[in-house]
Amino acid sequence: MPSFKGEYEHSVDNKGRVAFPAKLRKALSPDAQERFTILRGIEPCLYLYPNDEWELVENKLSEINSFSRQGRKVKRQFLRYAEDLSLDKQNRIPIPSHLAEYAGIDGTAIFIGSGERIEVWSPQKLEEEDALLSADAYEDLFENVMGGSDAEGD
C-alpha cells in the first residue's frame, strides 16, 4: 500500500493549473487512473484524493440515510465543495477557482503528501497553520495520537 509523503511547491499559472509533483504521481495506484477528487479541507487547504481512495470515502457517505434531515445535511456540506479532476498531458491539475479562493491559493501551491490523501496549501496559510503549532505542542499531539491507542491497522 503506497502512501503519499513529502512536500512539494509549484507555481500556479494564470489558468489555475499546477504541476502535480512527479514523486506523488509515482506513488499513485494504477487503479486511480490519474483521476482525483478535490475538496475543501477542514483546515484552510484542499484535500486531494486519488480516485481509488475517494471510493472508500464515498462508501462511507453512501451509508448515510438520505431520508433524514441530518443525513442530507452531512452529504450536502461534504459533497458541495468537491469536484472531480484528472491530470492533463503535462501532468497538471486544474484547481477550480472557487476552491483556490477558499484555500487562498494564488500563484503558488504546496502539496503535502499525507498518507492516503494529499493536502494542497497556499504558502501563507500553511505558515499561519505552522505558527499555531509549536514544537512542544506537536510532540504532545504526536504522543496523544500515536501513543496510547493502537495506531496500527490492516
Add this chain to the structure above:
Amino acid sequence: MPSFKGEYEHSVDNKGRVAFPAKLRKALSPDAQERFTILRGIEPCLYLYPNDEWELVENKLSEINSFSRQGRKVKRQFLRYAEDLSLDKQNRIPIPSHLAEYAGIDGTAIFIGSGERIEVWSPQKLEEEDALLSADAYEDLFENVMGGSDAEGD
C-alpha cells in the same frame, strides 16, 4: 459508482429554463437516458433524481403500506409535486413554474450534487439554510462521518 458532487450556479431564463451543469451531466449513468424526476424537497429546495435513481426511490415508496392513513399521507405528499422532465438539445431543464415558486427560484438556480440526488436551490434559501449550520457544527459532523479514531484535541 459515480455520484453527484459540486455546486454550480446558473441563470434561469424567462422561459424557466436552466442549463444542467456539464459536470453533473457527465456523472449521469447512461441508464438515466438524460431523463429526470423533479419534486419538492423537504427543505425549501427541489430534488432532482435521474431516472435510474428515481426507480430506487419508487421501490422504497412501494413498500409503504397504503392501508394506513399515515402511509397514504406520505405517498400523497411525496408524489403530489413530482414531475418528469428531460434535457433539451442545449442540455437545459425546464423548471415547472409551481416548483420554482415553491423553492423561491427566480433568475438564478444553484445545483448541488449530493450523491445519488441533485438539489436545486435559490441563492437566498440556500444562504438561509447555511446560516443554520455553523462551522463548528460541520466539523463535528465531518468527524462523525469520516470517523477517525484520533484522540484529537487542539
Add this chain to the structure above:
DNA sequence: ATTAAATTCCCCACTATTCCCCACTTTCCC
C-alpha cells in the same frame, strides 16, 4: 367548428470557458 391565445419545443446564434495540443526551459540522472 373555427379562430384566437398561449404554451411547448426545436432550432439558430453569440459569448465565455474549458480543454487539448504544441513549444520552450529547467532539472535530474546516467
Add this chain to the structure above:
DNA sequence: GGGAAAGTGGGGAATAGTGGGGAATTTAAT
C-alpha cells in the same frame, strides 16, 4: 555532457452557457 523527464506557458479548437425567434401543439373562447 547528453538524453530524458519535469515544470511552465500560451494559442486554438471544442464545448458549455445564455438568449431569442418561430413552428407546432394545446387550450380556451366565440
